[in-house]
Amino acid sequence: MSIIKMDRVTKTYNPGKPNEFAALSEISLDIPSGQCTILAGPSGSGKTTLLSLVGLMSRPSSGRITILGKETTLLAENFRTLFRRGHMGFIFQHFQLITDLTVKDNLDLVLYPDGRPFNAIRERRTSLLERFGLITKRAEKASVLSGGEQQRLAIARALMNNPEILLVDEPTAHLDTTLSQHVIALFEDLRNEGKTLIIASHDPLVLAGGLAERVIHLRDGRIIRQV
Amino acid sequence: MRSIFYAVDFALKGLLRQKTKNLSIVALFALIVFLFSGIDFMSNALYNETLKALAFQPSLIIQDVRAGRQVPISLADMADIAKIPGVSSVKGRVWGYYFDPFTGANYTIVGDSGDLKELWDLRAILPDPAPSGAEPLFLKNGEALVGEGVIKIRRTRIGGVLNFQDHTGRPVPLKIRGTFSSNVSLWAHDLIVLTEEDARKLFGLDPGSGWDIAVDVPNEFEVPKVGEKILRINPGARVIATNQLKRTYGSSYGFRSGVVLSLNITCLLAFLILAYDRVARLSQEEQREIAILKAIGWQTRNVIRLNMLQSIILSLTGFLVGIVASYCHVFVAGAPLLRIVFAGWSVLYPPHPIPPSFDISKVFGLMFLTVVPYIAVGILPVWRAAVRDPEEVFRA
């Protein structure tokens, strides 16, 4: 069953201006539920743009994107945000943690706009912190964490809203081999739990592992190969 | 509801991260409110005091004027004035000021030989045993009732003697018969009441004239008509209606506070520019944080609300601090910083701070003047920061 369906999606930045730039062109994709898909390709090939389109962070210039059976192309921004909050977790390339805040605040933030009871937020947060081994660091600022810890925190944050789809951008870019392997193992666990993962990476370590069911190679905004 | 609570919490966390900057904004805001409210408090309280002091004044005061200067008025017309319909009482008043060269103070001297029973009840201490009710309470020649301020500045006591000089230099000794209770010291601080005869002697005033004539007209609507008739009797006189005094005082205070406030508008504008700056030029870091919030599922609305909340928290805190401080300054400490604008200069000031005049409607008005522009100025930049696409920010 396909969870994400892209139909001839094009993304052009600054259309009609001299610096017009097509980041993606005519992408058609079908991503099945419960699988791990890796977007591979050199930097500038459109991986991140594709992720942000899937993650509803930006809007395609043409084409259609259907996620979980919902046509999202023309959705208003606040409904896209709502949808993202309900169904997707995003792990950014540079972790994008709010470094001035403590670990637990970084996690709580995700659930604030929902206005859930605070106990529910705390339970969810504690279970995630325990799972990722950050429970002892919960009161420390995110800025003092090591790279591996920051990555785990970013993953925990993406899981706060219990999403069906996890979008991951270059998860191992800032980690050494041991840590990378550890993170890859975490992703495997998540996939085995039934989450749909889409990972953008050109790290051979990620590509080589048995993590991915499917690898999509991108170059210059086009799909050149699917494995 | 709960999400607003979370938003408040997060807004506070955000503000606390830049303690110095935000605390100084609160302080500045408090200062602005302090300036604005202080002036309003002061002018209003003074105006209310004026109204109180004028409440029992006669409806009309008649003065005689020659060459634009006030001169003693002849009391001969009093009988004619009393005959005007609507006039309940006419009184020629002998009173004036006495400059005391030893202390540099001016006293208000009132000559009154009437029944001072009511006034007598205000006495603080009397050397004589309290007079029995049957006995009329006239002041005798050579005796005086004086305000507390006079006693203090002359370093004397009840039963002591004040030595004054009349206009030819002859001494006029006055024995202090009693003083006024401190209840009325706001009004009677500098007052000296003596017999009319003594007062005439002190001022060198003929028996047939006084300094002004007080006319009581019980019905307020008859006052202009009576005034007109008085002018027919004595065309050269100056007739002053108390009602008009009240209005003039009112616009005088209003005008004064208006002038000072207009000068303060500059402060307000400068402050608003600062406030605009706070939200308009967000640092790279702050923009990234907003982008993160949006990326993890905050709607634009939530982000705008967060920023507005921060503005509201800053301005409300500053507002409350400022208004309370201003109240303490004006009504508890006696407005040492504003006195110069509103009050005159005199050696003999009443000791008490001004009785407060302050109510909840003032709070609303001041909020409209300060909080509303502050929030309004932030809307546009806040929105601009909140609608940026997270992707775009991350890429930058």
Place this chain on the structure above:
Amino acid sequence: MIWNAWVLGLIIGQTATAAINAVAFANALRIVHNWDTRSTLPMQLDLEHRSELIATIVSCSLLFQVFSLMVFEITARSLAPFVPGAMCTVGILEAQPLGWPVLFIKMAALFLYGWWIVLNHLDNQVEGFLLTILKSWYLIALFPLIVIDLLLQIAFFTHLDPAVITSCCGVVFEVEGEGFGSSVASLSPKHTMLGLAGLLTVLLIFPLVLRRRSTQAGCIAYALGSAAGLVLGIAGVVAFVAPYVYMMPALHCPFIFLDEEHFNYGYLVYLPLFAASFLGTSVGILVAIERRFPFLAAVSHTIRMRFVWTSGLLWAAFLAAAYGPVIKFLIATGGTADLFQVGY
């Protein structure tokens, strides 16, 4: 011209409101010009963002307008001593032909902003921008009102002449006198009391009925009832609430009891009255929208039922506030005396 701190504050605050509304106005124009929900151009996204800005501005404006109305009343009251004949707010409003219009424009603006926010709330619940164009046109129509409010207000204060003798509440709301105010004040207190109580009872029972069987017609009836409630409520304030608060049968002024002297009791009466009638009439607006956009019916229904409930509670609060002084008087006199009986 009269110049004091209040006038200055009012003009500054109102100018700030008008300025941000000008921004909203410009953006609304841009939206109605270029709006195209099928477009994927960046411009459309930009317009969506701008509609968010307008929503923020209008929400703030509503808040400011509430302040503005209160401060206008306070300002007028504070100026009363300087205009001969004026004893309270009424005297100042009477002193200038612009006085009452400014007050009414301010009140109208309050309701119009409120309804806009209701529309926006509804629009935000449903995907597809059904109401965006409507909201923009609404705002474009609203903007001149705000500017007129500001200009009239400035004109009012600059042309207020302290030398002109005006008439005050004693004359304007004189029983058996001339003019509109007098005719309201001359309403029989007893009949007004009964009429208002009757209407309020209906408005209180309505939510219970509507909860069982909510129909669009029922909601429109409720909205009309609420509008009537506002009119009759104000008439009631003039006819009997005010005299009972002052304990003076001849004093019908609907402003003096906003003073500190009467413990600001007026706010207790007016706030629930305005809030209740606003929510009540909003129900009617929601029904009108439902008819035009059937797609919104489901969401609109939940919203309007909530409004009906809240408004019912507010009507109850108004009932308590309006009849409290009457009941207090009756208890104090043992129910025998009549305040309006001559000779009491």
Place this chain on the structure above:
Amino acid sequence: MIHAKVYGAVLVFLLLLLGATLMDSRVRGRSAARFEDLRAVSNVLPSADHGMDNSARYIRHWGLSTPGSAFPDYPGQPDYLPSGMMWPPPPFFVGSAPQDPLFPAAESTGEGAKR
């Protein structure tokens, strides 16, 4: 949540202070002088002298002691020195009541003569 609670406490404290000032103004504003006392004093108390142009004018009472309050030459002149203000008072100030005759004596006598 601790921040919101602490700030809530601060806000409540400030509001209490504000409430205290309101209470204080009610209590002190009303009890400054008893009504009867004031009337007794006012019976002999003259209002500020409208003709004097030295500092004695200012000692009557704070309320009456503003430089603009007493009338040097006519009621309502904002300052007794024409150069004492930074700019001239607005026209209403001079124009409203003060400079015109307080009561239109000349006109009414004229009317009387015609009759």
